[in-house]
Amino acid sequence: MFFIFSKILAFTIAPLTWIVVLLLFSVFSKNETRKKRCLKWSLGLVLFFSNSFVFDEFVRMWEIPATPYEDVKKVEYGIVLGGMSVNDEDLNRVQFFRGVDRLIQTIDLYKRGVIKKIIFTGGSGRILKPEMKEAGLLKPYILKMGVLEEDLIIENESKNTKENATFTKKIVDSLQLKNDYLLITSAFHMRRSLGCFKKEGFVVTAYSTDRYVGPRKFEFDHLFIPNISTINDWNNLIHEVVGFVIYKLMGYA
Secondary structure (H helix, E strand, O other), X not given: OXXXXXXXXXXHOOHHHHHHHHHHHHHHOOOHHHHHHHHHHHHHHHHHHOOHHHHHHHHHHHOOOOOOHHHOOXXXXXXXXXXXXXXXXXXXXXXXXXXXXXXXXXXXXXXXOOEEEEEEEOOOOOXXXXXXXXXXXXXXXXXXXXXXXXXXXXXXXXXXHHHHHHHHHHHHHHHOOOOOEEEEEEOOOHHHHHXXXXXXXXXXXXXXXXXXXXXXXXXXXXXXXXXXXXXXXXXXXXXXXXXXXXXXXXXXX
8 A cells, every 4th residue: 555655646746747737727727817827836847847956956965975985895795776677578678777877886896896795675666567576687687797696685575665675684684694784776765775774673884876966067058958857857856855754754764
């Protein structure tokens, strides 16, 4: 039930949803004052949520900073969270998204000897086709990247961040693994992930990947030209902030 609720909530809090609803009100409302007000609000939201500089400043406050190589503590296990791919059934292959940086950085840490073994946690985050479990789909790719099968542990049942932590805890307890891990996920997702894993009793160190922001940019297009992809970036940020608050209220993080 919580899984379905989270999907509905994600739709209702998306900036594009607000913009479309306001536009519909401006088109179909019979009250002229309301029509104009809704149109102004919708245009204002488009300008706000499509401004890359504004987004950078907000996400800068939220992301957990990345760690330089020289400051990373060597540990036995790295835990990497899924949410980076989908199975392309037409082509019978995996299609990767932005979050794949989580996996690429994990492989890099493995090759450098910073981590000796990898725990990949991620099942299906989809309401339809729940059988498409990410960790199982990605296992062949991970092995082809040079990870030894004995160095790879798969958690394949989780649907969200809370379950990532809960189901991974069951695995590490059953295998009696040492409780000292590197937690690897996107910088914007790290705050909620840390909360969930620490709640389950993990001793973890954050290793943030695919950051949205670096040094501040004051170029003209970044400051003033609307960027439609930034609206989608806001979806991710708002989803994480709201998700973190809900997880805190429910005692998940």
